[in-house]
Amino acid sequence: MLAIGWIVFPIVLYKTEPQPFNFSHKIHAGEQLGMACEDCHKIASDGRFLALPPISKCAECHASQIGQNPNEKILVDKYIVSNREIPWHGYMRQPDNAYFSHASHVIVGKMKCEDCHGRIGSSDSLRTYSVNRISGYSRDIWGLNIPGFRVHPWEGMNMDRCIHCHAERGRRDGCIQCHK
Ligand code: HEC
Ligand code: HEC
Ligand code: HEC
Ligand code: HEC
Ligand code: HEC
Numbered sequence: 271m272l273a274i275g276w277i278v279f280p281i282v283l284y285k286t287e288p289q290p291f292n293f294s295h296k297i298h299a300g301e302q303l304g305m306a307c308e309d310c311h312k313i314a315s316d317g318r319f320l321a322l323p324p325i326s327k328c329a330e331c332h333a334s335q336i337g338q339n340p341n342e343k344i345l346v347d348k349y350i351v352s353n354r355e356i357p358w359h360g361y362m363r364q365p366d367n368a369y370f371s372h373a374s375h376v377i378v379g380k381m382k383c384e385d386c387h388g389r390i391g392s393s394d395s396l397r398t399y400s401v402n403r404i405s406g407y408s409r410d411i412w413g414l415n416i417p418g419f420r421v422h423p424w425e426g427m428n429m430d431r432c433i434h435c436h437a438e439r440g441r442r443d444g445c446i447q448c449h450k
Contacts, residue, residue: 280416284400284409290356291344296394307383307391319372325355359399361410362387362427369450379439388424 298305310323328345335346349356364370375381383391390397400409412418413426420426429448436443 276416283403283416285403286398286400287359289359289396289399290349291341292395293341294394295391299391313373313376317371317373317377321360322356322358325349325353328356359401359408361390361397361399361408363408364411364427365407367449368429369448384424386424386427388422 297303298310299307310327312320314320329350332342332346332350335342345356348354375386376383401407402409402412410426411428413420413428415421415425418426432448433443
């Protein structure tokens with residue numbers, strides 16, 4: 271029973287959905303191009319987080335294909351030419367009933383992207399995105415392990431995790447702070 275619970279259950283519970291194409295942070299934000307994170311993930315002056323860049327940002331450089339990379343070909347042929355937004359799957363996207371502000375954490379709380387997201391910013395490829403068949407939430411909300419054990423401090427972003435970190439820093443929020 272334990273083996274079934276441990277191995278089979280996660281396979282049944284989650285299904286994977288491919289990202290539209292692979293994207294390398296290493297090429298764009300690493301030494302090769304040296305773009306700043308804010309070039310694509312900006313916090314506007316009114317505090318709104320403009321999570322993912324619009325297609326016009328990519329078109330600044332990819333109006334036509336620069337190299338031979340097959341992912342770039344998909345970007346240009348499928349999205350830039352027809353001016354369509356790319357339907358990325360956000361790994362940590364929260365349900366609509368939870369309110370999260372990047373400005374509070376990154377600017378006021380002075381936290382680093384890695385504290386919550388891990389090393390996506392220096393990665394060469396996007397991880398597999400999987401979604402819970404029952405709740406429809408990304409697997410990253412609960413964390414990779416069903417029992418809840420974490421290998422890295424940034425795994426999982428469910429309500430317990432939010433409240434736990436807030437408690438560590440002496441914040442006790444009412445439900446209404448996060449559920450507006
Ligand atoms: C050229 C634009 C660009 C730059 C520069 C860039 N990113 Fe990204 N980033 C993207 C795109 C496109 C995605 C969408 C892939 C996805 O759905 O995760 C993404 C996704 C992410 C995510 C995943 C969010 C989630 O939960 O899905 C994180 C975290 C992230 N970037 C951090 C960074 C950091 C840190 C830097 C600076 C070191 C950076 N990015 C620089 C374009 C960029
Ligand atoms: C400042 C210019 C610039 C911007 C803005 C930019 N790119 Fe790129 N991108 C490049 C260059 C240069 C390469 C390397 C081309 C090569 O040598 O194959 C590249 C390579 C790529 C590749 C192929 C390598 C890989 O990542 O697997 C993809 C896909 C890609 N870019 C997607 C995007 C997307 C999506 C955006 C918008 C969020 C974007 N780029 C914005 C300059 C840019
Ligand atoms: C306190 C933890 C925390 C920190 C620090 C943090 N994030 Fe996030 N990030 C989140 C959560 C939670 C979400 C989901 C928000 C939502 O769905 O409303 C998110 C969503 C995102 C997304 C959007 C993906 C999508 O679903 O559209 C991007 C991109 C991103 N973060 C990048 C960054 C970058 C870049 C930094 C550093 C400047 C950063 N984050 C710092 C927790 C954090
Ligand atoms: C790793 C630590 C950490 C995690 C994880 C975290 N937070 Fe926070 N959060 C903070 C800190 C620190 C502040 C206080 C910033 C300040 O006001 O100094 C804060 C502030 C807030 C505020 C108050 C904003 C304001 O302007 O008063 C809200 C709402 C909030 N967090 C929601 C969330 C939600 C929702 C999640 C989970 C999805 C989450 N946080 C995860 C550390 C964290
Ligand atoms: C620090 C932020 C925070 C606080 C405070 C908070 N929540 Fe949540 N809550 C979340 C986040 C983020 C989620 C979505 C992720 C998840 O399901 O764990 C959530 C999910 C939930 C859910 C599950 C709904 C669903 O869609 O899965 C319930 C019920 C809930 N919260 C009730 C409460 C109640 C009652 C309180 C007050 C005692 C409270 N929450 C306080 C952040 C918070």
